[in-house]
Amino acid sequence: MALHRRLAALWRNLLHRQGAERELDAELESYVAMLAEERERAGMSAGDARRSALIEAGGLEQVKEDVRDVRAGVLIDTIAQDIRYGARMLVKSPGFTIAAVIALALGIGATTAILSVVDAVLLRPLPYEHPDRLVVILHHGTDPVAPANFLDWREQSKSFAAMSAAEYWTPNLTGADKSEKLWALKLTTDMLPMLGVHPLMGRVFAADEGEPGRDHEVVLGYGLWQRRFAGNAKIVGTEVTLNGEAYTVVGVMPGTFRFAPFWATKSELWVPMSLASQSTQRGGNSLRIFAQLAAGVSLAQARADIAAITARLRQEYPGTNGDVRVVPLKDRVVGDVRPALLVLLGAVAFVLLIACANVAHMLLARAAARQREIAVRTALGASRSRIVRQLLTESVLLGALGGVVGLALAALGIRVLVALGPSSLPRVETIGLDGRVLLFTLAVSLLTGVGFGLVPAMQASVLNLSESFKEGGRAGSEGVRRNRLRSMLMASELALALVLLIGAGLMIRTFVALQQIDPGFDPRGVLSMTVGVAGSAESAPGRRGPFYQQMLERVRALAGVRSASAINHLPLAGDTWGWAYWIEGQPLPKPGETPTAVYRVVMPGYFKTMGIPLQRGRDVHESDAMGAPRVIVINEQLAQRAWPGQNPIGHRISLQKPTSDSVWMTVVGVSKNARQEDWAAPAQAEVYLPVLQNRSYLEDDGAHVAYMTLVLRAGDDAAAFAPRVREAIWSIDRGVAVSEVQTMRQVVADATAGPWFYLLLLVVFASVALVLAAVGIYGVMSYAVTRRTHEIGIRLALGAKPSDVLRLVVGQGMGVALAGAGAGIIGALVLTRLMSGLLYGVRASDPVTFAGVTALLCAVAFAATLIPARRATRIDPIQAMKNE
């Protein structure tokens, strides 16, 4: 009842304010009239009676104000009033408003954009069932596992609700018009149920599928289904041809489904896998193991469980089960980018803080200019809290405006981020503005409004009334406290900007260092593409070798092609297989310590085509074919490791454990080290075998040996050769799949895209910070000069030279700037250590960067101080004092 009445009162007060006001007027008027009548009856004259009644009523306006204050909704009312008033004040000084909104929008926009990336990539749970309980079990936490080991772990462990394996597969989708090499995964049948993702159509694999004879079934990804099958609603139950064999489509996954999340991320079809035939295979490591912790089992327990099992297996099968790690799936997915993203988040937070500091001292200066207005309001009875509330409303309004513009910037920024983001950035497809991010932006906008507004508002509301009136609009001497506050804001802006600039500087040095890495090959004018024979007539044993040779002949015959060759896995872009090797005449290594080399298989002329210099010996020749003596080319790294200080040419290597009938290959060439998997990683030992002597590559069934990567050297316009080269290949057989057409320049650019992306962002943020800081210093110094016009005028009148004035103003500004720079250097020393993982070839405390960037910042600060200082020297003393 009471609530109902209060709501009714609120309604009336807010919507019928004028009615309520009129009624109050009438009520008080009748009160005064009756009081006057009473006085008249007591013998006063009519005039006196009315006057005394009014005096007794004690100021009708005050009474009305008091009545208004007890009314329901008075708070809403004053807030609305404050907002209207604030908006009016902002409109009245558009220059200030626009500058503040731009600064805030930059800060809020950048923060929102980066936060939406961090949210999508780092914070959100993986889109599977029980995402927090999913782990991967891999050698060193990264490398694949042998089938027999997986089967033992699954059987012997007790910590997991489920454990499944995935294996990479690249089948050719044939039939229809053109063949296409696809990214796929073979999965043990319990994988998809463990992930708990339901198919859009059809079903996932049943437990007994994957057994030989029942393994030709396939679940399609949404993208592939749309692209190749036009979203055919009746696809389930039909057959598709993979590597020339018929597979039945049993289901289609929803568009949001991605698997696996950290490797083979482009997979868009999944087939069942049986490990029955490999149950004793402990050598070839090809499986990635995914498992779900049983409810209530901690990661530590699961680790102990796996550690115990692998220790036992190591005893039983020496040389296997080394360094097996259980890692949360999420860590495996985002672990590599987490530091970089957190650095970026820190950077945008700095930009936001600088923007806030900037707007804060704009507000301080404005508050000083508004002293008179505030004094008038105080004199009219506004309380201090009322003034603070009014000023805060204004700054929150500014924050909200900045938020709206910032949001637009963020929407734009996110698009750019997604477009530029390196392919190593996981879950990039989920990045976008959404409710969570919007809520954050709202909170940030309001908080920044309060953050930069509170101190100036508190300052402004403390003022000496009589002082303000006495001085009027005159430039009075500034309060020491306010001055100190302004200097602190300016110094902290500079300090924050310096930290950002140093971070950006370190990234630039990193990038330069990365650019100076010698790839070991000459990427200019080289085009590459993957050529898959699986499923075509060329796949047959006895056909593959001639096909590859014929392909190279036709490509070399194209006008403008200088040379052409092929390799199994392209450096930087392709897979890298580790392969154990043994050196003839050297003692056998201990079990588990056999060295490995990156395993490459090449066509003749590979080194010439790629521009990899040979230090000794020769390239692979056409004559290095079946029946000819087995030869091998090794890289410098292997030569130094196996034959330090000797010439390895003529020595022999085996890729099988030496026995009486081992195949020994004679080293015929030593190449310079070429980049392998990571751009910045040190070179590992590497072997190059002629394809034409490699039975596995010429005859084996497996999809992993049924393709080669064609490389050709043409002019600078290598990319333009793609259509002609493709036609040349298809002129032999249209069933061959050609994919991943890219220039080596692109490959190199992709390999360095991660650092480039972070560099770009940091440089953008640091530049914004520098501009904001420069504008801030300029603003503070201009304001200081304006406030001191009178004083400077007197100094000049008393004989100070313009150079003295210049020194005075610049000295004041640079004093603050240097203090800020000092704080910034200390901050940077602490903070840049957090980004040492992103750096290459430069230390986090690199003195050159620190000195250079600090000098740059001081120069900018000097320039920003000089302009107002020069203006100060031109002050006309007479004019300055006349204005008093």
Add this chain to the structure above:
Amino acid sequence: MPPTKTNLLQGTLDLLILKALSLGEMHGLGIARRVGQITKGAFDVKPGSLFPALHRMEEEGWLSSSWGESSNNRRAKYYRLTAAGKKQLKTEATHWGRIAVAMSLALKT
């Protein structure tokens, strides 16, 4: 004991207004006069505290108001107790009574 200026606590003023109106509906000046009467002049209610109190109490739902004619044919706003107001008067009177007894006991010893 001579009447002295007493600082009216808000609760006291509310109670006095409720008590004054318990005798029938009244306009603002009438309430002020009646409070003076029943407290033998100890309380002189000024409009600055009277009207905010009346409006607040009306919004609380203890009072209702309507416009009417005064004895001198003047339009005036009349206040009367609602059922909630009568209940409030009873609660506050009891409460006040308890405080008064306790206070006088405390001051006697």
